[in-house]
Amino acid sequence: MTANDHSPNHLQLTRGGQLRHFLTLDGLSRELLTDILDTADSFIEVGTRSIKKVPLLRGRTVVNLFFEPSTRTRSTFELAAKRLSADVLNLDISTSATSKGESLSDTLLNLEAMASDMFVVRHSQSGAPHFIAESVTPGVAIINAGDGRHSHPTQAMLDMLTIRQNKGGFEGLKVAIVGDVLHSRVARSQIRALNELGVEEVRVIAPGTLLPRDVESLGCTVEYDMERGMKDLDVVIMLRLQNERMEGALLPSEREFFRLYGLTEDKLALAKPDCIVMHPGPINRGVEIESSVADGPQSVILSQVTNGIAIRMAVMSMAMGGQMSERQQAQTENEGSRA
Amino acid sequence: MSDMNSMAGGSLRITGGTLFDGQIERDNPGLLIADGRVAILGASALEASADRTLDASGCVITPGFVDLCCNLREPGNGQKGNIASETLAAAHGGFTTVCASPETSPVNDSGAVTHLIREAAASRGVVRVLPVGAVTRGLKGELLSDMAGLQKAGCKLLGNGSHTVGNARILRRCMAYAETFGLTVMFSPENQALAADGYAHDGQVTTRLGLLGIPEVAETAAVAEMLLLAEETGVKLHLSQLSCARSVEMLERARKQGVPVTADVAMHQLVFTEEALAGFDSRFHVQPPLRSEADRQALLAGVEQGLIEAIVSQHQPHDSAAKQAPLPATEPGLSSIESVLSLGLELVARGELSRVRLLQALTTGPSAILQESGALVEGAVADLCVFDPEQTWQPSAKALMSVGKHAPVLDRPLRGRVERTLVQGQEVWPASSAPSL
Numbered sequence: 001m002t003a004n005d006h007s008p009n010h011l012q013l014t015r016g017g018q019l020r021h022f023l024t025l026d027g028l029s030r031e032l033l034t035d036i037l038d039t040a041d042s043f044i045e046v047g048t049r050s051i052k053k054v055p056l057l058r059g060r061t062v063v064n065l066f067f068e069p070s071t072r073t074r075s076t077f078e079l080a081a082k083r084l085s086a087d088v089l090n091l092d093i094s095t096s097a098t099s100k101g102e103s104l105s106d107t108l109l110n111l112e113a114m115a116s117d118m119f120v121v122r123h124s125q126s127g128a129p130h131f132i133a134e135s136v137t138p139g140v141a142i143i144n145a146g147d148g149r150h151s152h153p154t155q156a157m158l159d160m161l162t163i164r165q166n167k168g169g170f171e172g173l174k175v176a177i178v179g180d181v182l183h184s185r186v187a188r189s190q191i192r193a194l195n196e197l198g199v200e201e202v203r204v205i206a207p208g209t210l211l212p213r214d215v216e217s218l219g220c221t222v223e224y225d226m227e228r229g230m231k232d233l234d235v236v237i238m239l240r241l242q243n244e245r246m247e248g249a250l251l252p253s254e255r256e257f258f259r260l261y262g263l264t265e266d267k268l269a270l271a272k273p274d275c276i277v278m279h280p281g282p283i284n285r286g287v288e289i290e291s292s293v294a295d296g297p298q299s300v301i302l303s304q305v306t307n308g309i310a311i312r313m314a315v316m317s318m319a320m321g322g323q324m325s326e327r328q329q330a331q332t333e334n335e336g337s338r339a
Numbered sequence: 340m341s342d343m344n345s346m347a348g349g350s351l352r353i354t355g356g357t358l359f360d361g362q363i364e365r366d367n368p369g370l371l372i373a374d375g376r377v378a379i380l381g382a383s384a385l386e387a388s389a390d391r392t393l394d395a396s397g398c399v400i401t402p403g404f405v406d407l408c409c410n411l412r413e414p415g416n417g418q419k420g421n422i423a424s425e426t427l428a429a430a431h432g433g434f435t436t437v438c439a440s441p442e443t444s445p446v447n448d449s450g451a452v453t454h455l456i457r458e459a460a461a462s463r464g465v466v467r468v469l470p471v472g473a474v475t476r477g478l479k480g481e482l483l484s485d486m487a488g489l490q491k492a493g494c495k496l497l498g499n500g501s502h503t504v505g506n507a508r509i510l511r512r513c514m515a516y517a518e519t520f521g522l523t524v525m526f527s528p529e530n531q532a533l534a535a536d537g538y539a540h541d542g543q544v545t546t547r548l549g550l551l552g553i554p555e556v557a558e559t560a561a562v563a564e565m566l567l568l569a570e571e572t573g574v575k576l577h578l579s580q581l582s583c584a585r586s587v588e589m590l591e592r593a594r595k596q597g598v599p600v601t602a603d604v605a606m607h608q609l610v611f612t613e614e615a616l617a618g619f620d621s622r623f624h625v626q627p628p629l630r631s632e633a634d635r636q637a638l639l640a641g642v643e644q645g646l647i648e649a650i651v652s653q654h655q656p657h658d659s660a661a662k663q664a665p666l667p668a669t670e671p672g673l674s675s676i677e678s679v680l681s682l683g684l685e686l687v688a689r690g691e692l693s694r695v696r697l698l699q700a701l702t703t704g705p706s707a708i709l710q711e712s713g714a715l716v717e718g719a720v721a722d723l724c725v726f727d728p729e730q731t732w733q734p735s736a737k738a739l740m741s742v743g744k745h746a747p748v749l750d751r752p753l754r755g756r757v758e759r760t761l762v763q764g765q766e767v768w769p770a771s772s773a774p775s776l
Contacts, residue, residue: 008618011618026547104664104665104668105660105663105664123665125665125666125667125668126548126549126550126619126665126666126667127548127550127619127665127666127667128665130618130619130665131619131621131664131665131666135663147549147665148549148550148667149549149550149551150548150549150550151549185549188547188549212545212546212552213541213542213543213545213546213552213554214542214543214546215546217543217546217547218546218547
């Protein structure tokens, strides 16, 4: 008996199928994902101009609501919003002060009183942006900047943009995601995006303790042995390993992890010669990746950062567009009912 | 309920409808209730004089439902519920007996607290309240509670609420000490080390949504341990709120080996699965978690076969703030007692459970665990429920009597409306005596 609509789309899409929030990639079509990539492509050019601004969000207020510390994601969201000519307010709210749900609701009420148009949310709890999108006044767009272990959709989309730039498309690609899949919101979003965009195979490579249960149900194959897993790869995505994983008895030591799952030149040589190396950052040199690989010719890690700004400009402008068309439609319907 | 006794003078005749006596359904031959008891069950009831007559045509007359696992939130948690509100909710759900969880503040771990709850229930409650005593002091799983004192004060069951007794040596001593007094111990089996910080079934939905999982083995490891300890100590063990297919298998095996074990399942476990969390719907954050479709099917089969004797509400009313947060930050539990019958009837309508088994699991099944009959026979206390299986009601915030408004179904009408609930022959639902059907 599952009466409710469990698809996240009733929340994040308008009736016309436009984005109005950007919470997860679950349920988003290949067309919409491609649309995001194409829109981002058009914004890359903006970043090369001497005046790096377009007026799409002029007069709008974007609040960066970070309940979890972040440097890169927050600054690329800030840059993206500013390049769209929005006014930006950065709020770093320590998780400890808002670990109670009541405070989160209260925080939102306060922020809504400031008449914001968009919240960019990062939160340590899976589903927090969903909760916020359900709670805020209609008309405020919510962009997920990473929630718990659930989703990091802008990161996954900037990775897709990077892959498309380097590989020309997705068809026939074999992509591996290596490392701590269990705790990774990035991996979940990447697996979803790669499947929707039509790659041939997504492979996760990790020890059993770092894989969630039934991980294959996400749309991937599993390989414990990295050397076998590197075979025929077009793209290898390394995940960051948090130091605290040793404490929960998930791994014996960083050294053993690097020996088995760290990306070295030797292991990279087992993939296709033009295999690209990606990492959502920040990288742990010598833990999940060897310095010479991170800085080597096959690494596209820095272009991921540049693409991050374009992707964030794309989803922010698209979600605001969806909110605007919804507002207009509501207005038209209102007038219609009055007439 | 002393005031009710004093009002129990008027006699009531119930005619028509289907009568479920605790074992089978048949046409109601005629029922006369007088002095709080079933005076006549048979055609002669139609001839006898009565102060009032209730025409139950189209309805089912059944013994009042008995809930082995219910949270009234009193004493100590007034913002979530109280004895008056939650026993009225129970009456609305057709329940006439509720076993109140010891998880209150103070914890019901002494005869004094049991007396306090029973007195409050006598003055403010509308259905019979049987306090469940805590098996360890403060539910902390460290020291034994005053079990004999609890029993003397009226506790028939001892349990540890939603808390685990993590130390197997203490669990063994709890059982051995309870067995001394012939007490039944009830536990919701969970291995805390394996459940850790989880709040959802470790499976495809947690993997997709990045939620922290509670693996099946967190329950089955605890079931195995408890069954072995019950076998050794000889205590009457009641496994409460089972959620896994494997637990049902282990229960069946233990039963065959003669281990004195009974079991219940919460209605929501029979109806919903892990998929209910797919939209981060915090209402369905329950503990033990909603598991897979295969688990649900096995639990249903367990009830149908009589391996699982009782269906419980596992009613956990909350204030709205407790559920208004990102799912991981919310408190577990549904406000469920008013929807149990309707959800059960949906299972019946879908052919997943027979109506007789549903009604047994809500009446004589749990009564037997309380060492009572629970049958609707001549001479029995007139605790009964009359429901119309075809009438619908909408579980809106207004329609729910519980302080907790987070019912499992809110957005559509449910079939199966309780028309009358009688406790000791007195109408406790509808709340203010309403005209006949």
